Amino acid sequence: SQTIHQWPATLVQPVGSPLSLECTVEGTSNPNLYWYRQAAGRGLQLLFYSVGIGQISSEVPQNLSASRPQDRQFILSSKKLLLSDSGFYLCAWSWKGRGTEAFFGQGTRLTVV
Amino acid sequence: QKEVEQNSGPLSVPEGAIASLNCTYSDRGSQSFFWYRQYSGKSPELIMSIYSNGDKEDGRFTAQLNKASQYVSLLIRDSQPSDSATYLCAGGNTGGFKTIFGAGTRLFVKA
Numbered sequence: 001s002q003t004i005h006q007w008p009a010t011l012v013q014p015v016g017s018p019l020s021l022e023c024t025v026e027g028t029s030n031p032n033l034y035w036y037r038q039a040a041g042r043g044l045q046l047l048f049y050s051v052g053i054g055q056i057s058s059e060v061p062q063n064l065s066a067s068r069p070q071d072r073q074f075i076l077s078s079k080k081l082l083l084s085d086s087g088f089y090l091c092a093w094s095w096k097g098r099g100t101e102a103f104f105g106q107g108t109r110l111t112v113v
Numbered sequence: 114q115k116e117v118e119q120n121s122g123p124l125s126v127p128e129g130a131i132a133s134l135n136c137t138y139s140d141r142g143s144q145s146f147f148w149y150r151q152y153s154g155k156s157p158e159l160i161m162s163i164y165s166n167g168d169k170e171d172g173r174f175t176a177q178l179n180k181a182s183q184y185v186s187l188l189i190r191d192s193q194p195s196d197s198a199t200y201l202c203a204g205g206n207t208g209g210f211k212t213i214f215g216a217g218t219r220l221f222v223k224a
Binding site: 101104 | 117159
């Protein structure tokens with residue numbers, strides 16, 4: 001069976017500090033990978049998606065970046081965090097192919113102070 | 114901007130009743146639709162997928178899709194207090210690589 005691991009579960013970071021969130025998928029190969037952000041009481045905003053190693057598509061202009069150094073590893077980064085970067089960050093994967101459902105990791109609750 | 118719209122609620126139903134959750138979408142090219150359940154502080158969990166017009170049943174859950182009206186719904190029969198959560202409607206975009214989520218409907222099931 002497939003599993004997705006995301007860490008850490010919670011994170012408190014000062015403004016201006018760097019960020020690195022990591023996500024790995026097990027039990028499948030060549031998945032589509034996604035980073036979403038959910039602000040309090042809001043829906044999920046797609047930040048980045050990747051269809052393969054080194055292939056990253058950005059959905060929203062921001063000071064975040066994503067990388068996919070290995071087939072089943074997806075990393076979300078920032079060089080300098082802003083207060084507005086606070087939120088619930090979710091990594092997800094889906095099967096290859098169009099219109100397939102996404103499966104989520106446990107999420108990282110980031111608070112920038 | 115392709116959107117998925119949901120009533121934010123809260124929707125309150127008594128235990129044992131049918132809960133009806135609704136969603137509309139703007140991308141006429143969308144071919145796949147999903148319902149996720151999200152408990153407070155947790156990540157979304159997929160509960161239903163639907164790709165064709167009509168009804169799809171899975172246990173106490175029934176998803177309904179009407180592509181002509183661009184409308185998706187979720188019925189929960191015999192609602193239980195454990196069904197209390199936020200329900201997210203989502204649709205795959207025309208290109209198929211992205212899933213667009215609604216803001217969610219909060220459901221409360223009163224014991």
